[in-house]
Amino acid sequence: MSELVIETTDLRKEYRNRRGRFVAVKGLSLQVPHGGVHGFLGPNGSGKTTTIRMLLGLARASGGEMRLFGKEVPRLLPEVMGRTGAIVEQPKFMPGFTGRRNLSLLATTLGQDGRKVDEVIETVGLKGRDKDRYRGYSLGMKQRLAIAGALLKSPDLLILDEPTNGLDPAGIREIRETIRTLGESGVTVLLSSHILAEVQQVCDAVSIIGHGALLASGPVREVIGTRASGAVRLGLADLAAGAAALEAAGYDLRRDLDHLVVETTADPATLTELLAGTGLYVNELTPVRADLETVFLELTADDAGGPL
Amino acid sequence: MRLLLVELARIRARRAIMVLVAGAFLLGAVFVGATLWTHRPVSDADLAQAQQQVERQTNSPMTQRELRRCERNPERYTGTSDAAACEENILPRVDWFLDRPVLNPPELVRDLSVALVLFLGVIAVLIGATMIGAEWSAGSVGTQLLFEPRRPRVWAAKAAAIALVAAAMAAAVFTLVWLSILAAYAVWSDEGLPSGFLRDLSLTGARGAAFVAVGGLAGYAVTMAVRHTVVVVGLMLAYSVIGEGLLRSFLPSVERYLVSNNALAWIQDGHTIRIYPRNCFDEISCRPKEIAMGLADAAVYFGLVAGAMLLVSLFVFNRRDVP
Numbered sequence: 001m002s003e004l005v006i007e008t009t010d011l012r013k014e015y016r017n018r019r020g021r022f023v024a025v026k027g028l029s030l031q032v033p034h035g036g037v038h039g040f041l042g043p044n045g046s047g048k049t050t051t052i053r054m055l056l057g058l059a060r061a062s063g064g065e066m067r068l069f070g071k072e073v074p075r076l077l078p079e080v081m082g083r084t085g086a087i088v089e090q091p092k093f094m095p096g097f098t099g100r101r102n103l104s105l106l107a108t109t110l111g112q113d114g115r116k117v118d119e120v121i122e123t124v125g126l127k128g129r130d131k132d133r134y135r136g137y138s139l140g141m142k143q144r145l146a147i148a149g150a151l152l153k154s155p156d157l158l159i160l161d162e163p164t165n166g167l168d169p170a171g172i173r174e175i176r177e178t179i180r181t182l183g184e185s186g187v188t189v190l191l192s193s194h195i196l197a198e199v200q201q202v203c204d205a206v207s208i209i210g211h212g213a214l215l216a217s218g219p220v221r222e223v224i225g226t227r228a229s230g231a232v233r234l235g236l237a238d239l240a241a242g243a244a245a246l247e248a249a250g251y252d253l254r255r256d257l258d259h260l261v262v263e264t265t266a267d268p269a270t271l272t273e274l275l276a277g278t279g280l281y282v283n284e285l286t287p288v289r290a291d292l293e294t295v296f297l298e299l300t301a302d303d304a305g306g307p308l
Numbered sequence: 309m310r311l312l313l314v315e316l317a318r319i320r321a322r323r324a325i326m327v328l329v330a331g332a333f334l335l336g337a338v339f340v341g342a343t344l345w346t347h348r349p350v351s352d353a354d355l356a357q358a359q360q361q362v363e364r365q366t367n368s369p370m371t372q373r374e375l376r377r378c379e380r381n382p383e384r385y386t387g388t389s390d391a392a393a394c395e396e397n398i399l400p401r402v403d404w405f406l407d408r409p410v411l412n413p414p415e416l417v418r419d420l421s422v423a424l425v426l427f428l429g430v431i432a433v434l435i436g437a438t439m440i441g442a443e444w445s446a447g448s449v450g451t452q453l454l455f456e457p458r459r460p461r462v463w464a465a466k467a468a469a470i471a472l473v474a475a476a477m478a479a480a481v482f483t484l485v486w487l488s489i490l491a492a493y494a495v496w497s498d499e500g501l502p503s504g505f506l507r508d509l510s511l512t513g514a515r516g517a518a519f520v521a522v523g524g525l526a527g528y529a530v531t532m533a534v535r536h537t538v539v540v541v542g543l544m545l546a547y548s549v550i551g552e553g554l555l556r557s558f559l560p561s562v563e564r565y566l567v568s569n570n571a572l573a574w575i576q577d578g579h580t581i582r583i584y585p586r587n588c589f590d591e592i593s594c595r596p597k598e599i600a601m602g603l604a605d606a607a608v609y610f611g612l613v614a615g616a617m618l619l620v621s622l623f624v625f626n627r628r629d630v631p
Contacts (some may be wrong), residue, residue, distance in 0.1 A: 027442040057457045058450055086454050092447030097321055104447075108314045109455045149451065154512040 004070070005157050005188040006032035006055065011064035013050050024050045026212035027064070032190055032205075037183035039203035039220070040192040041292075043300045045278065046170065047212035048192050049089055052161055056086050068157065082110070085150030086159040091142040095135035099126060099145045102134055106149055117219050120148040139166030158182060161192045176202050179282040182230070200224075200292040226288050234260045235284025236275070245278045246271070261288060313467035324438050329477050332431045336481040337416035339424055339486040349496050358405035362566025365400045374398050411493050413486075414505055417512060418576055420489075421482070425516035425575050428481060429523035432474035433544055433599055439470060441537025450630045459626050461532040467618065474524030486513070487506060512575065515603075519574055522614050529614075529621035564599055565609070574606035 010252055017078055025047040032038045039096045057074040066073045066108060068080045082146040083200065093102040103117045121130045122158040124144040143166050150158055158177070164172045179202055183189050193199050200220060207217040216223050233256065236242040246253055251271075252263040258273070264269060270280050319325050365371055378385040379393035386393040443449050449462075456462055486509060493501075531540045547567070555562050563569055563581045573579035581599040588594035 053629070056454060058453060058631075060627070074457070081454070081457045084454075086452070088450065090447070092449050092534045094318075094321075094446050095442070096323055096442075101321055105314050105318055106451070106455050108310065108317070109452070111310060151452075153455075 003034045004031050005068065006030060006037075006190060007067040007070075008051070009065045011051065011054065012062045013047070013059065013068060014062040024212055025054070025061075027029055028209060028212060028214055030207055030209075030214060031217070032188060034184055034188055034208070035183070036204035037179055037189040037191055037202050039198070039206035040190055040209075041199060041206060042209040042298055046149050046300070048209060049161055050212075051209075052086070052088055052159055052190075052192065056084070056088065056159065057081075057117065058088065080157075083156040084151055084159065085153045085155035085157070086161075087143075087146040087150050087163055088159075088161050090165075091146035091149075093134045093142070093145065093149075095133070097134055098131050099134055099137065099141075099148075100130040102145065103130075103152065107152055110152060116152055120151045123151060123178070124148040124191060125171075129209070132280050133230035138170050143167055143175075145269060147178070156187060158189045159192075160186055160189060162167070162194065163191070163196070164195065164198065172198075194294040196296055207293070208296060208299050215260065215299045216295070220292065223291060224295050231261050231263050231285070231288035233286045233288055234262060234271065234275075234282055236260065236280055236282060238280060241278070242275055242280050245275060245280065249274055259284070311456060311470050315465045316472070319439060319469055319473055322439065322442065322482055324442065325435055325473075328431050328435050328438070332428055332477050332481050333484070335427055335431070336424065336485045339420065340485050343416065343420060343489060344411075344492050347409055347492075349411075350406050350408065354406060355402070361405045362400045362402055367389065370397065371376075371400070382574045399568035411489070412495055412626055413489060413509075414502055417505075417509055420485075421512045421516060422575050424482065424485060426571060427479065427499070428478045428516070429571070430544070431476070432520045432524035433475075433527035434541070435474060436470045436524040436529075437531040437537045437540040439532045440466060440528055441535075442538070444531075444535040445537075447631055453630055460622065463622050463625050466532075467525060470528045471521040475517040476522040477586060478520035479513060482513045482516055484605045502591045511577070515575055515577070519571065519610075522610055525614055526617055529617040532621040533624045564605075566602060567613075569601060570606045570609040574603065574610065575603035577603050579606075 008028055008030045011025055011028040011030070012023070015022045015024060024045075028047065028051060030051070032064045040048055040052075041133060050059060055068060055073060059299045060074075068077070068084060071077075071080050073080065092137065097105075100117060100121065105118065107117050108153070121127050124147050126141065126144050126148060130142060134142070135144065143163060147160075147163060150160070158179075160178045164175050167175060176198065179189055179191060183202075183204065191199065191203060203220055205217070206223055208215045208223070212280070234242065235258070236285075239258065240253065243253060245254070246260070246262060255259050264271070268285055268287070272285065275282055316405050369509060375394055375398045378398050379391045382391045382394055383389055429485065440449075443452075452462060490501075527540055527544075530543065534540065534617055535545045552566050552568055560583050565581055569579060569581055581601065582596035583599070584596045585593060
């Protein structure tokens with residue numbers, strides 16, 4: 001296995017309030033290898049953002065271990081923070097300052113000069129609006145500024161929590177391309193997103209969590225493959241007759257508009273042979289492929305709330 | 309050092325803080341204006357106006373009636389039988405209408421400085437509170453920690469920036485106020501200043517600047533812990549308007565631990581508290597109990613109070629999750 005950029009072992013986070021104790025992250029063991037884009041999925045309240053916040057030192061873990069670039073965090077966080085860019089939840093900047101001033105203050109914290117600020121403003125397409133006050137920015141512009149802030153460090157690891165939130169379609173496409181380019185250039189990107197199609201499209205690997213624990217992890221194809229559907233979709237002139245013939249042969253099936261979906265792991269040729277034997281000819285036959293959404297919904301079926 | 313520069317730049321860019329600093333200078337201007345107006349020398353116009361008032365009042369029927377009554381019965385009005393004394397006693401004089409104190413810097417140092425420093429202290433508390441309160445409100449503290457995760461460093465840089473700004477503001481306002489007053493004194497008076505005056509004034513200014521810096525740190529420390537500016541403003545108002553009054557009423561023994569008394573002791577280089585008995589019967593039992601507070605007492609008091617606030621603030625900031 002390649003070098004792990006993010007590693008958590010039995011990570012735990014508890015909150016205490018008047019009602020008692022609430023466990024947000026329950027023994028999460030996560031591994032994100034070097035390079036590529038790694039999706040981080042889970043339903044609302046599954047502990048994704050809490051995990052990210054613990055990794056970045058914004059929240060204190062109640063138990064377990066965390067490592068970034070092999071360094072134990074939060075103890076050694078200062079050693080790796082210069083290599084780690086991040087956006088956590090909503091962008092948070094001083095509303096009365098211009099976008100440029102907000103970035104300049106962060107750049108000065110890093111000991112950088114104005115050239116890097118110009119560069120990241122250009123990269124995220126904020127040139128021309130960088131001298132406007134942050135409070136006047138649209139959600140999409142705020143998101144771009146946050147991405148610009150994360151890029152100030154020229155990071156080796158980029159942790160992005162819902163980075164396309166609020167962006168228009170063109171902006172979403174640009175950011176996805178930026179993420180892909182970064183992933184391909186050797187930067188490790190941890191992408192937490194509620195848009196499952198986006199994760200499937202952009203990510204090389206994915207980790208799915210629910211109830212604060214890891215449910216599945218690995219390359220996107222493998223994760224989808226573990227839940228691969230054996231169903232096929234059939235097109236027939238006479239659906240009723242075809243359904244009767246297949247049911248009589250013991251197949252499990254359902255009607256899907258003007259098609260039949262047959263649950264089977266057998267060779268599809270046996271279906272066409274069976275139907276042809278009864279005078280019914282198949283005019284369409286396609287395998288039903290599982291997608292990330294299907295896998296996600298299956299894995300997190302017992303979690304409250306929708307996907308996020 | 310880099311973090312301190314970032315915090316100073318952040319303060320300079322905050323409009324609310326600049327308004328408060330401008331307010332401090334405006335306050336200084338008001339102090340100067342009021343002081344110079346109250347102590348302005350008598351001009352020829354003032355004298356002419358006073359003489360007109362004397363004439364008008366002398367010729368008024370009421371004054372003349374009173375004068376005649378006096379002349380009829382001088383014993384009752386002047387205590388002598390000399391009717392000529394009535395004019396002196398009844399008729400108005402020019403100096404009645406020119407009752408104006410003479411500008412005397414050594415006499416002014418104490419009261420003017422105390423009032424000025426206390427007002428500046430309140431402004432500094434607001435600067436400390438609003439600076440970090442706005443950051444918590446915007447959530448930018450979390451963003452900053454993504455760039456510098458060492459929380460004690462971030463905390464210390466912000467504290468140092470506030471202390472520096474508050475002290476510099478106080479020193480600048482104090483200096484401008486006293487330069488204006490001394491300039492006016494140089495023009496209006498032929499007398500020089502007593503030896504040691506400038507040294508005392510400088511020391512008072514230095515103590516004032518330190519007091520204002522501590523005020524800024526207190527505002528910062530509490531806001532850093534509770535994360536809301538409004539809470540700090542509320543606490544400050546509650547303590548100054550109600551808190552000290554209640555404590556004085558019900559617990560007179562805590563006088564020496566009140567902020568106001570220690571502030572006076574610090575700024576004035578000593579202060580005497582007088583606690584009057586609730587019930588007394590004669591001159592002796594009605595005498596107040598006097599407690600002398602020195603500069604060292606006030607220094608220890610503010611050192612302990614500010615130190616405790618800052619430690620709690622640092623501890624809370626270091627431990628609590630940041631949104």
